[in-house]
Amino acid sequence: MATVPLLSDDEVDPRALAVFNRIREARGTDYINNFWRALAHDPVALDAVWERLSQIMAPGALDPLVKELIYIAVSTAHGCTYCIHSHTASAKAKGMTPEQHAELLAVIGMASQTNALVTGLGVPVDARFEAN
Amino acid sequence: MATVPLLSDDEVDPRALAVFNRIREARGTDYINNFWRALAHDPVALDAVWERLSQIMAPGALDPLVKELIYIAVSTAHGCTYCIHSHTASAKAKGMTPEQHAELLAVIGMASQTNALVTGLGVPVDARFEAN
Amino acid sequence: MATVPLLSDDEVDPRALAVFNRIREARGTDYINNFWRALAHDPVALDAVWERLSQIMAPGALDPLVKELIYIAVSTAHGCTYCIHSHTASAKAKGMTPEQHAELLAVIGMASQTNALVTGLGVPVDARFEAN
Amino acid sequence: MATVPLLSDDEVDPRALAVFNRIREARGTDYINNFWRALAHDPVALDAVWERLSQIMAPGALDPLVKELIYIAVSTAHGCTYCIHSHTASAKAKGMTPEQHAELLAVIGMASQTNALVTGLGVPVDARFEAN
């Protein structure tokens, strides 16, 4: 199920193949997952998304594993099944333990519950929570 | 703006006041923020949500600051302005630096973008991402 | 704050004024709330939405109050502050008690939590839950 | 497809098995649906979610069937396919007729439409809809 065919290495534009090869090198594996094979119909987008994603997910003020947890949280709230599966796999590869996974899910569930309660109650923001 | 009045200490049920006092003790401040004052119309829910929230946000396999970042991520994806403001304030109180805040937002933004691309492309989950 | 001006009776097209008058008659009040004053820029949409809404919210296999509760639930999940406020007001006018309001919010919060847990866990639908 | 294996009775922690048995007793069936088998990786969450859910969905100011309808509404707005299927099955088991199901869907659809119109128009909340 997809709205575009997933492109094999033989079918992609040379600019897309170059991105595939940078992904392979960065990840140390030959495997290119379905997202990139679908996005390869637009080589400019493929390049831009991969480059910015690599930059953002690199070690910085936040640990790469923490960034994966945040990615899973956003993907869950958006209901993106593919993204949840791919980033849960990435998080496991970066060392996420079953206990961390369970706590992540508990926080996501609790946040979803209080988000809904706050929204249904129409709670106004406390002045002290504003930056200005 | 709210769908119920925010209750003062004088207006709440004694069971709700007891929860307010546990919140005060746990946080070391007299201030009770608007969410709890709105939820106090249902003392059983107030108690249940506060107790489970305290349990989930306590130090565990994940650091409390990391849990706040996850909370902000979920709240942002759900568009809960109140929750974003209150948990950004909590994260700052737990030591979130401006650099960490910026990286958090960059990950949330990137995840939102790729969630949408994956969804619009209808990408099927790679077999290797499944747990079973 | 709005993306179009809210139209007064003097400013609207005669077709829109006719719908305003049908709303007044159905509700037994002269007051036209902001949604209809904003939608009045498109008299055809105003008419179509009001007519279908009246039909759907009328007594049927479900009680009108139950329909308001469902409306609030959907509006909360979508984060539509305006809709939450207007339909909470309608539900109160149709007899929603504070206890019913509290239970409604508790169900919305719990559903939001388990929705998120199910999604984050990627739970497959049990065969017995399918209609075919 | 799941991000964790679904656990059989033989694989779960004794605390999780105890919850499974309470679910069996409450429902009068041996069948444990996939959600609980996935959540069983975290016995504390399994226990907390089941207990609070049972409390919230019990008869109260709102009828249990009405609570199922609200649950379906929230799950639909969140796009949680699993939850929609499991709670539609529960609602049918609690007596939801095809006519009630059709009216539920009609209200969900109409609410989704007006939520979007209100949001796109940026309609400000009428003062009379506020509780304070």
Place this chain on the structure above:
Amino acid sequence: MATVPLLSDDEVDPRALAVFNRIREARGTDYINNFWRALAHDPVALDAVWERLSQIMAPGALDPLVKELIYIAVSTAHGCTYCIHSHTASAKAKGMTPEQHAELLAVIGMASQTNALVTGLGVPVDARFEAN
């Protein structure tokens, strides 16, 4: 997977069959897609949705293809896989080129990213963007 059986021509109510036949005539094909076969359990809704949809998607101030692109954008943001697939197919049938499809997805992705950044930053609306 569905919460109601998909109805064949033999199973539907005569009012629903009449709508099926109007759909066939309008589209110049005998094929009725699954959405209408599921919605046919409620002939009144089937009729109302088809009639208003036909009216809205007809040529007007916006081109029918542009309307399909907007439909895909909304469906993607809501994560409605079925709708994304059916309207992507419609857009292709109305002449959407692969380049247009790629640009559509790029705009959807970018909007999703900036929506999240704006929301996480809690940016207040500039006075000049308000209609009044």
Place this chain on the structure above:
Amino acid sequence: MATVPLLSDDEVDPRALAVFNRIREARGTDYINNFWRALAHDPVALDAVWERLSQIMAPGALDPLVKELIYIAVSTAHGCTYCIHSHTASAKAKGMTPEQHAELLAVIGMASQTNALVTGLGVPVDARFEAN
């Protein structure tokens, strides 16, 4: 209301000021709207988002006005009030007529309604809608 202060020209990093000046030049106005003043806390993100946004919103296979309409549609489905207001203003500046605005909203509303109906019914994707 914001989670970070909006930065004036005097307060931003020189790299951020350089982006502000490129925005001014591209738009032919001195005014910098709030989003960029909030994002300026992260000059790298400010630069990356502005550059990619400019590229994506430029004339291509789709007209810039059509791109604005798609942007409004996504922002509405996400409930991003700020984004809806800013892109509705942009669309008006690019020539969107009131009739086009009304049709845009009608399509967004209808798509939201059928998205919800499809999701609540659990309609499976017709084989003919799949690209592969």
